[in-house]
Amino acid sequence: MPKTIEVTELILRDAHQSLMATRMAMEDMVPACEDIDKAGYWSVECWGGATFDSCIRFLNEDPWDRLRKFRKLLPNSRLQMLLRGQNLLGYRHYEDEVVDRFVDKAAENGMDVFRVFDALNDIRNVRQAIKAVKKAGKHAQGTICYTVSPLHTVTGYVEMAEQLVDLGCDSICIKDMAALLKPQPAYDIVKAIKEACGEELRIHVHVHATTGVTMVSLMKAIEAGADCVDTAISSLSLGPGHNPTESLVEMLEGTPYVTKLDKSRLLKVKEYFAGIRPRYKEYLSNITGVETEIFDSQIPGGMISNMESQLKQQGAADRLKEVLCEVPRVRKDAGYPPLVTPSSQIVGTQAVFNVMMGRYKVLTGEFADLMLGYYGTTLGQRDPEVINLAHKQARKNPITCRPADLLKPEWDQLRSSGLALKGCNGSDEDVLTYAMFPQVAPKFFSTRQEGPKNLGKDPSAKPAAAPAPGGNAETGKGPVM
């Protein structure tokens, strides 16, 4: 009997986030839901920070309403979301009560599976969210952000998996947002976690397609015992997106593994989104091939374009090479954080500052916070001299505690501020929307009654003043912390 490999479909969240700047309107997803629901997926990822943000920033859509619609449209499916641990869907750490309330409301509105991660892999930053998910009776998926550095080892990832299991996680996700996970490490990490934690521990693998090797990594992860992999329907796959769902199904033919996906349903979903895709062409990623340089530079493509535009703004476009050489140095000094949002922006901007003004002559507020522990802890030791500079410039003390431990209860304040906004409907959901995006929510509440804008249908509906989406498609954008 072949082993069934389960699949999480990404089309409703990460796929359009990675390939069309998170702009897909709910209206354009609805017609595909029946086929998605009946195709046999283990789960359907459909909610996260960037989609939430995009809903209120660009689409004039209530993200909670979107979730409730998904719940109705996908009655047979586990709904899955990506949750940034103590940051929830926002860009700062929230006090624990806010975490609890957010998770409760997401569960109440229909969420089944919470993939909880922290950009620094600081386990303390995911603890409260996982606890809340378990309390709500939902599936808590503890997440390991995969990165490469002299300090990141298979053993380290296994230890993190064990800690996540100890927190009560129902499954582990190995999350490779930058397409860095090669076949052999994919095999080794899955194998080692299974050996350490037991065969029955579910392991999910999330990879992007950017570097052209990760379909092979999925195969190797499956051979090592992975239970579920993430893919996106082919018409919205590849490039900075994901490996195609249909290819995964075909890849396994004749092997000791099989999916239970219904190919005729997949074909319908494919054809449907092939029709939708061109409507969003102004948002489409123009990367359709692969990029392998990231393996050597460790600098994701989106981060390079961010740094390029920062340099251009300062009339120093010719200094990109220096900045690219500076990045690994800054990353090392910061204790080898994975380079994903927000750490990629923080490290990248500091590298630009270092080249333009001299090394660590000026620290950004965010970099100082990172050095001082306000984002959490890093695997590597942070450089004591740079910590000292950060301490002096930011006039803050370094901390070693969990960052959220410094926060005072804030729910009541958030609630009263939220309720005071014009158009707020008085629900806890609205308060949470305000709490996540205090700069964007007020305008959204005030225009909500105008109804959703479909930017694919009517590109002119795009608000002229809206900021462009940030560099990293994975975890959203905007101001940090």
Place this chain on the structure above:
Amino acid sequence: MPKTIEVTELILRDAHQSLMATRMAMEDMVPACEDIDKAGYWSVECWGGATFDSCIRFLNEDPWDRLRKFRKLLPNSRLQMLLRGQNLLGYRHYEDEVVDRFVDKAAENGMDVFRVFDALNDIRNVRQAIKAVKKAGKHAQGTICYTVSPLHTVTGYVEMAEQLVDLGCDSICIKDMAALLKPQPAYDIVKAIKEACGEELRIHVHVHATTGVTMVSLMKAIEAGADCVDTAISSLSLGPGHNPTESLVEMLEGTPYVTKLDKSRLLKVKEYFAGIRPRYKEYLSNITGVETEIFDSQIPGGMISNMESQLKQQGAADRLKEVLCEVPRVRKDAGYPPLVTPSSQIVGTQAVFNVMMGRYKVLTGEFADLMLGYYGTTLGQRDPEVINLAHKQARKNPITCRPADLLKPEWDQLRSSGLALKGCNGSDEDVLTYAMFPQVAPKFFSTRQEGPKNLGKDPSAKPAAAPAPGGNAETGKGPVM
């Protein structure tokens, strides 16, 4: 010690054939040659039927001159070509002396490795070419066209490999022109051939990327013992093309396999062709994603578009579904030929005829020839009733001998006809050019002195009356037989 996996670079032949309609001018390849030459490839594929055709049909370039230039520009590299067995680079069977003379001249002008195949996998159609290659002291690579049918088995492929070895082949190529080769069969076939023929028999694997699974197939083929795989530099890869060279290098990191490719050279080649690619945008394939339907339909994408346009011409575009259902029937009746040029066009056109006029009411001349054995033998038995119809309509008897056995010596006639053409330079190379493309060569000879046209540089140089390239990018196009 990791095993070194060798690589054949396809950028100079199959990559631009598959992705930009074979239009790349020699001028645009020259600057990349030094880096290609020093990157550490096992071979550089740079010549074949479609590039030869395109040279004289579109680019006003002497294909023999191109070969001699490659020889000078790539002094450290094995030059490799694709040779259609008894068809050489043309669309009919040639008498053995022409085969011998062609191979001799190709060798003399610098060719090292001859990948010899027959579209029907009829070993008799590759015998003479392989003999000629061996006589010229060059590398003869016997080729198995991979296809899927109820009759095609691993055992069958192993037997074909053994026969190719018996003919004196220096290596075996498994050639998957339609991206049908899944990981498990890739593993099984390579493994079984190695077991039957010995570990020391070199096995090369050629796959396209169309279906999104073949990078995994390369990994599995390597695990089974494959010695060399074909890839294309990333900036001209994927879609109907090939897996990216750089991704292959990275994929193997940490495994028991390694390439000896120089990544910094690859990066230069990549960046160079990334700059060239947009200049050919009017020829670029607009398929950048994957297509997996071919696994079920067995009908390559190019073949579907051919049939669609045939139906449109007859005002019957609405009957495509019927035709698609008819194709497997026709293929079965024809003895399950692999669906590649020319068999894909022959089977596809007959399916259109069957739907439009009633099953086998009218046979095309080519389909009749196929049924009567004039292309060679097929793995499956051809349907006796349809053979009978072909016999009646074509007024030809079925044959079972090697088709070329029926041909009379023709070199002297070809030579005198070729030499009589205006602009012919009197060389055997020119005679061979005429022999391969008797309809195109006369015009080419008469305009040759005007020098090459670079369609990327100056799209207006495109001859207005030139026919569009045919459906299948693999083995050329144009009239058949």
